[in-house]
Amino acid sequence: MSIATAMEDIEEEMTGDVQCSGCSSVLIEPYIRCFQCSENNVLICLHCFANGVEFDSHESNHSYNIIRNDFSLFENKWTAMEEINLLKAIEEHGYGNWKEISDQVKSKSGSECERHYNKHYIDNPVESLPEFTEPEISVHPAPIVYKLCEDPPRPAEGSSLFNDMGGYFAARGDFTIEYDNYCELDISQMDFLDDNDDDDGFCEEDKKMMLDLRYAAVEIYHTCLKERDRRKKIIRDYGLINMSKVFVANKRYDRTIRSLVDGLRCFCTLFTPMEYDLYLEALHYERELKQEIMKLKEYRKNGITKLRNIRLFKVLNKKREQMQAKRHLLSDLLTYVQDEDNCKSWLQRQAFIETMSKGVIVPLPTAPRKAPAPLDITGYPGYDKLSQDDKEICATIRLVPEAFMEFKKVLIKECQKLGCLKLAQARSLIKIDVNKTRKLYDHLISDGTINKDPL
Known part of the structure; x- marks a missing residue:
């Protein structure tokens, strides 16, 4: 040319x-x-x-x-x-x-x-185009120099990947424990010499049978070696040792496809590497198409029929979401207006948010604690032994009838012993919430069951 x-x-x-x-x-x-x-x-x-x-x-x-x-x-x-x-x-x-x-x-x-x-x-005109030199190809295999790389995985000694490789020797390309690791023991003591003294007591037919058994054992050993090579080839072709590389390759998929890929990894030996990659790409493409269809449905639902209007729709939709957020703050205020304490707390919090960028410190009040709902003690053990006032105080301070009667008995006994009873003494006798102890103490005082210190 x-x-x-x-x-x-x-x-x-x-x-x-x-x-x-x-x-x-x-x-x-x-x-x-x-x-x-x-x-x-x-x-x-x-x-x-x-x-x-x-x-x-x-x-x-x-x-x-x-x-x-x-x-x-x-x-x-x-x-x-x-x-x-x-x-x-x-x-x-x-x-x-x-x-x-x-x-x-x-x-x-x-x-x-x-x-x-x-x-x-x-x-110096050239009649034909210059020929590109082909790279030299060595006929004889050359030793592979050990160096740190990812494929095949050859990590540094002592690294996390080196410790997680399941007994794989990167420099040798084999494992600490091979498939059928002890199959060499079956033929290690085998001898095929004709003058073997162990066969002197057998006839010719038995000697022939023993020789066939030895050949069969060697054939089984060769089959084991082929299986070892097959498994190593699968590990090498599919990168089953360097799992970090597989995880990095799977990051390009979203979470739904990634979980599906992890489940399909056990079937990868049924395909060629190219077929398996094409299948995963097809699943990924299907997922992208479904997501695109969902977006198109949303656009059509909002009356968008042309692609050039999508950009304007996104801008207006973003503004609408911001307006909804502001309206949400107004609805919160309306719910707090009915409660004076909550309204005051909400206003001070909004003032703190607005002045925070200016460096002004506004103390935030603690939100008022809502009183817990009364406890329904109907049917509890000891409910029938309580008076109507005792039932109301048990439901208010959320005490079961048996605990109420036990605490009441302890306080009455201590009051009879001392002649009177202080609130601090009641709190030391009953190890419950101090607010509940105060309400129980006030109830017993108003009921005349115990007496408080006249001083």
Whole structure:
């Protein structure tokens, strides 16, 4: 292939006439060319490629090539794109007009354009495009140098990941305890020599049977080794050791899909890695579609029928929520107006919120404590033994009848012993709430059951 022919092919794709096969937008490097749809020359922009756009016979899982012209052809400082711009500029402005050519190339000066064109297109023209050197491939396996990395996981000794790897030796690629860890013991003492003294007491048929048993034991051992390799391959291919990498990869999903992915991990061996990833992406895409449908339903419910009105709707909806918050404060005030203490507390709290930014300290009053509802003691043990006044005081201070009668008996006994009883003495005798003790003491004083100190 000559340089001119190659340049024409590259230029044809780089002109504005080449459009994306998915969205018909003008292609800008880098972009994607479908390898399996080469007959139809399917070219896709990065946006359509990232969204997995499919059309006609093209599917999102097809093989592809990345088209980019930032590599060098003749010199390291000149890319293929700059070569195209140089040839187009010379074609338009003519040879020798290096200032105009430099203005069109933009990235090179006039002297650089003149030197490069004379050197590679006039003085030393190349008949064919340069061949890119292939990387050297070693036929013989080389030892792998141990170094810290994530895949395969080789953490630093003593780190948290090193301690959580389940006995996995990163440098050796195996585990402390293998699958069927003691299968080597079955063949460790086995001997296949013909002059084995252990077989001297057997006939030929028995010797043949013993030999077959030994071969069967070796075959079982080989099967065990294959199973070990299979399990290690699964662990290596699916990253089951480096679980932190799996968790990081799953963070891109929302909580609903993430819990579903964790439940589906046990079935990943039934798919190829590509099929499993495609299945997870499909679930994620389904979730996004459902969320988008819910948003569209909300817009349609509010009378929005065109996409360009969504932005205005969001702004107005935000203002409406702010107004509702202010109205909520007014409704709170109306509920507190009926109670003088609560209204005073609410007003002082609002003053504190407004003056807090100015550095003014406003003391906040403690909210008045609501009295607890009376206790329904009907049916409790000892209820029938109480008088009507005793029942009311038990319900008010929320005491069961048996406890009330016990406390009453203790206070009466102490009063008879001392001749009178003080409130402080009553509180030392009854270890309950001091407010309940005061109400019980006042009730017994008013009832004449006990006497208080006349002084």
